[in-house]
Amino acid sequence: MDRANVDTDQIIPKQFLKRIERTGFGQFLFNDWRFREDGTPDPQFELNQPESKGATILLARRNFGCGSSREHAPWSLADYGFRCVIAPTFADIFYSNCFSNGILPIRLSEEDVDQLFERAKAAKSSNLGKYELSIDLNECTLSDGQGFQRTFEVESFRKRCLLEGLDNISLSLQHTDEISAWEKLHGLSPIVSE
């Protein structure tokens, strides 16, 4: 998706935020770009092109996910089938929402992202069609098996949560004593059941 500043209103337009479930948002992903007025897919749009079918990695430009805090954005990306988004930069809230939903956001330099776009375009015009990347989160490496190999950075805690599928709330509830101690120190009444 060769665009900068893709905002959350584009990822999941607000008319689809009224659902009270976490699931089923993939059908609305990029709705206003993906579908024409009559509801048919717009063949010009990136995700509707044949080589994008089944894609699990979304390649984009700077400041991806800017705007609203709506977690419906990563919900819709994940539900559509994306596991990873690569861009030079991400908006802060979107970035952390990705980790809450099993999506790995990878920051690469502008030059590297340029190169990935070039390589994906080249694959599209060759008989390969699809361009494939493999990502090793454990090692924090990314490779296309054809000479493009990079490492990327992820906070070690977030990496662990993704790899081990940890429930953040359970993990934090292990610190209930510290939370209670903070509350006591700041003059808050104790929680009744503790």
Added chain:
Amino acid sequence: MPSPRTLLDKIWDNHLICSPAGENPLIYIDRHLVHEVTSAQAFEGLRLAGRRVRRPEATFATPDHNVPTTDRRLPIADPISKQQIDTLRNNCKEFDIRLFDLDDADQGIVHVIGPELGITQPGMTIVCGDSHTATHGALGALAFGIGTSEVEHVLATQALRQSKPKALEVRVQGSLPNGVTAKDLVLYIIGQLTTEGGSGYVIEYTGECIRSLGMEQRMTVCNMSIEAGARAGMIAPDAVTFDYLRGRDFVPCDFEKAVQEWQKLPSDEGASFDRVEVFESADIVPQVTWGTNPAQVVGVDAAVPNVGALSDPSERSSGEKALEYMGLSSGTQITDIPLERVFIGSCTNSRIEDLRAAAAVVRGYHVSRDVHAMVVPGSGRVKRQAEHEGLDKLFVAAGFEWREAGCSMCLAMNPDTLSAGQRCASTSNRNFEGRQGKGGRTHLVSPAMAAAAAVEGHFVDIRKWQYQ
């Protein structure tokens, strides 16, 4: 002698619960604000895991995003909106959370009612499942938007996992020229910083210009921090803050003692920021956005820029796409752009001072016959105050619609929307494609600029307005 600390350092240090080895720090959250759109899945998560809300008394809820702004006695026409609002109501009841419901006199946009009720206080950490939570930073709080998973986390633990953000000082010198408002100031800053210039930072706004702003204007500035990519914006509390808060519903009983504590919050002399940006307020004129992000902005006396001349290829391509979407050409004078809709409202500009500023402009005038204009107060209180001052009559006499409180056409989740191709002068915060309705074209401006545009049917330079 301890080393000098910033406002952010002080609030951070004070709320740090623990930094367990190999984990991100846990910080305590003092206030959690909840609305209907980003909370249902969080409450459902609690229910599924058999968890409860740790501190219901620290949590406040109101429906705002998709509530109708027409007659409240009528049923909600959209069944899905109704379900979302009913769900919030049921969740608040089940988890014992204070709800300012649709029929409550204090219902309103969550970022308007927080400060208005004194729920927002200096030195607090405040979160909400909404990116404009930064608004509350105007009172010297650390306030930022979170996703629904984090909403669930805060409900369950009253804490949040968070790495400490970097501190960016945005210093604004001098005082705002006549006709230039806090909205113009923040749009100008976003234009300079770009939409991602603040990513990874919390902005502290400082300087003579910021100090001279009233409380509601400060909220307008902090509100739009996220449009520059900064998760939070804050302003050190001072006499303006304390005077604003004194006597409000939820402030501490011993207010003066609280003030003594709050006075310790401002950044110490010599405290260092990770980055500093300095702006001169004398450089700022009334602003109008021309594109599809808030950094695509120029002065009202300028023309739509020549995007083809932008050196950065992605900015150039984004500018070209924006002009195509907006139906504009480079070189068109901003004041020549005709309008069909005007929206005065949103968590950026729907407070009483905003409505007064807009009302002063329309006094003695009438909305252009080509324009459909509406005013949506930010809360029930703002609405009553405006009616007490007779502003509603002034707006209605001038041809504006006068509505009930809510987010309304800022994000158009309720029936207030633009139709495709309609062009709107809006006092809201985002001009993204389709934000106010699919195909709708949004220009962000101050309340006075929006009001003047409604009268003339095109943008006008408010500095030349003949007030009656």
